[in-house]
Amino acid sequence: MSSEASEAERSEASKRAGSEATREHGGGGRSEASKRARSERDRRSVAADGGTASSGATRAADAARPDDSLLRVRDLDAGYGDLQILTDVHMDVGDGEYVTIVGPNGAGKSTVMKSVFGLTSYMxxxxxxxxxxIHGLAPEEIIHEGIGYVPQNDNVFESLTVRENLEMGAYILDEVPEEQIEVIYDRFPILRERSDQRAGTMSGGQRQMLAMGRALMLDPDLLLLDEPSAGLAPDLVQEMFDRIDRINDDGTAVLMVEQNAKEALGRCDRGYVLVNGENAYVDSGEALLNDEQVRKDFLGG
Structure with a gap:
C-alpha cells in the first residue's frame, strides 16, 4: 500500500475489509492466492448435511432446498440491539447456486445478509x-470460513486508490497476491486503467465494480451482494447483472438482495420473498415470476 495512506486510514480500512473481503474464481482453476486463503479453512466439511424441503411459490414454511446446501439458515431471529427484525427465517443456498432475496422495503432482506455475516444481534x-x-461469529472470523460480503453503502475506501482497495481485500494474507490482482484487473479492465485513482473520485458504476473486485480477492465459496444495482445508471444495470452471472458461472455461490425484483428473479436459480421479517414465498426464480399472487403483491402485477 502506498505511503500516502495514513496509519489511521489503514487501521479503519482493515476493520472494514474484515466485513467486506471475499475471494474470486479465476478461469482455468484457482489462483495461488485463493489456494492460500482456502488452506486456512481446510478444517471445514466439504458439504452441508441434508434437510427438509419446502414447496413452490406458495406460503414458504418448508422451502424446497438443494441437497448440497452450502448455507443453511433455520428459525433465525435477529435484529439490531433489542429490536427484532427477523422471525423464524429459513433459507438455503446450494453449492454454486444463485439465490435472490426480494420483498418490500423494510422486509428484512438486508438484515438476513448482515446476519449471515455476523453484523446483527443474534437472537x-x-x-x-x-x-x-457460524451464528455468533464475528465478521473477521466468517471471512476465514469462505463467505464474502459487498454492502450496499460505504463499500469502497474513498481515500485509498483502486489498487489499495484491492489490497485490502486480501488483508488476511501475509502478502499481497499480485497474481490475484491481475485476475481482478482482467475481469474488470476499468480497474486496471484507474489503478492509481482515488476510489472517492470514481463513478457509481466504477465504485461498484471496485467493491466487487475487492470482494473477489479471496475467492469466496459464497458471495453476499446487497443491492448491487442500487444507484447505477439504467445503462449500467444490465452490465452489472451480467458480471454477477459470470461470477456465478465460475462456481461461486451468490446470495443477493435486490430491489430490481423482476431482473433478479429472471436470472437466479431460486428466490425468496420476505415480508415483515418472515418468509412469504420461495421457489425457482421463473416460478416466482409466473406466480399470479407474487406478481400482484410484489412485482407490480
Missing part, C-alpha cells in the same frame, strides 16, 4: 455454512 435459530455453525 435465536441457526446459521450453518458448509456444515458448521
Amino acid at each position: 435465536g435459530g441457526t446459521i450453518e455454512f458448509a456444515g458448521e455453525a
